Structure formats: C-alpha cells, structure tokens
C-alpha cells in the first residue's frame with residue numbers, strides 16, 4: 001500500500017499543518033485560564049512530529065484545536081493549505097467528512113462508535129465520501145490487515161474487542177480515508193507493553209510510508225523511535241523543537257533535559273538525582289520569572 005494521497009491539494013512543498021502563534025484560553029472572566037500561548041508548529045508532508053509534555057501542559061488542547069473541537073482564542077491554523085481558524089462547526093464537520101484530518105485518541109472508545117461493527121466503522125468515512133460500498137469494504141479489509149488484524153473481527157462491536165485490537169481498529173479507521181494528516185493523542189498510553197510495542201511498530205511503518213502524523217504523548221520514550229522531529233510543550237508553550245536525535249543528544253531547555261534525564265533508556269547514563277533536582281529548581285525559577293498569568 002502506498003503513500004497516503006493528498007486530499008485537497010497536491011502542492012508537496014506546503015506544510016500539511018501550519019499552526020502559527022496559537023493561543024487557547026478556557027473559561028470566562030475570573031475562571032479564564034490560558035492553556036496554550038504562542039504555539040507555532042509545522043508538519044511537512046510525510047513528516048511525523050512528536051509533541052511531548054507532562055500532564056496539563058496543553059497537549060490535548062493542541063490536538064483539539066487542530067481538530068476544531070476547541071476554538072482558538074487567537075493565532076492561525078492551516079491544514080493542507082486551508083485556513084481553518086475561523087471555521088464554524090458546520091465547516092469543521094465538512095472538513096472532517098472530506099477526511100482531510102483524522103484522529104486517534106487514547107481511549108479507542110472515543111474514536112469509535114460503540115454501536116458500529118468494525119466493518120461499519122471502517123467503511124463509514126468512505127461511504128460518506130461517496131465511495132461505492134464494495135470498494136469501501138475492500139479498502140476497509142486492506143487497512144485492517146495493515147494494522148495486523150484478521151478479517152474475522154469485521155462483524156464485532158468495539159465492546160467485543162480487546163483494548164489493543166480496538167486501538168488498531170481506530171488507527172485503521174483514521175487511515176482508511178487516506179487523510180492529509182492524522183493526529184494521535186496518547187495512542188499507546190492505555191495499552192499494555194506488548195500492544196504498545198505493536199502499535200508503535202505500525203506507526204513507524206506509517207511514517208516510513210510517508211503518512212503525515214502528529215504523535216502526542218507524555219512519554220518521550222514512545223515518541224522518540226517514531227518521530228522525525230519533536231516539539232516539547234511546557235506549561236502551554238513550545239519551549240523547544242528539533243530533530244528527534246538532537247532533542248535526545250543535545251536537549252537545550254532545562255525541561256527537555258529533565259525529560260531526557262528521567263528516561264534512562266534514552267541515554268547511556270541517566271541524570272543523577274541531584275542533577276534532576278537542580279534542573280527542577282531551575283525550571284521553577286524560570287516559571288516564576290517567565291510565565292505571567294493569563295490576562
């Protein structure tokens with residue numbers, strides 16, 4: 001199976017995702033909270049970009065903004081050459097129906113309709129696009145094989161699958177319409193280690209086949225083997241972005257150093273406890289100085 005086709009244009013030089021100076025606030029007046037500040041990120045066609053950060057850093061908010069599930073307070077989001085920032089919910093629905101951007105969430109039950117069989121879930125996006133049923137069914141089966149699941153699961157409901165099988169079906173469903181971009185928000189976090197390895201292998205194959213992916217995770221170790229570039233999100237801001245190898249070998253920001261130092265498998269020697277505490281203190285000092293509350 002080849003590269004995912006381009007849905008809305010065929011200019012390969014244009015980023016498939018261009019997020020510029022994105023700001024997202026939640027709540028009103030005194031409850032107003034800034035979740036993202038000045039976030040800029042591009043994903044080139046065929047590129048896999050990892051976004052890592054600890055809990056509450058704004059990873060899901062970024063995913064939701066790019067999927068039109070949360071509104072940008074300011075900034076610009078362009079997907080496959082289409083500026084979507086000011087889209088109404090109707091326009092977002094139309095964009096999703098065209099299959100330009102697809103998603104996989106941590107909990108596959110959020111990505112899959114519990115009342116649709118695996119086959120129905122796989123062919124639904126294609127039928128919406130007007131693909132004839134027989135062709136849609138054939139493509140659904142092909143993508144099921146691509147995530148290494150057998151045809152005998154086609155008649156099952158999501159509730160009749162294991163967690164790992166469900167997440168593979170969610171990945172196959174995201175792929176079936178051959179979108180320009182797939183957003184994966186913590187796709188392996190809820191899986192046991194065998195399934196995690198299996199799904200990461202599938203993501204690597206997709207990357208090698210030239211599918212454009214955003215892989216969001218709190219776990220640097222999961223992202224590092226899959227992503228071409230990694231963006232580090234800290235308290236709603238991207239503090240560092242670079243090739244995966246550079247992020248691991250020469251992390252620039254104290255928070256990235258802390259992440260790398262806390263993941264012993266990523267370095268020959270993990271940071272000592274004293275080093276980690278020194279980095280935490282440095283981070284704390286920066287946070288106090290740099291991050292003003294939302295106005």
Ligand SMILES: Nc1ncnc2c1ncn2[C@@H]1O[C@H](COP(=O)(O)OP(=O)(O)OP(=O)(O)O)[C@@H](O)[C@H]1O
Nearest residue numbers: 026027033035054055056057058059060061062218
């Ligand atoms: N619907 C909401 N209303 C108000 N605040 C929210 C809402 N959703 C998220 N937040 C806040 O925005 C910030 C970023 O949340 P977000 O869910 O994007 O973080 P995350 O990095 O995905 O965290 P996790 O890894 O725990 O999922 C947090 O401070 C969170 O409490």
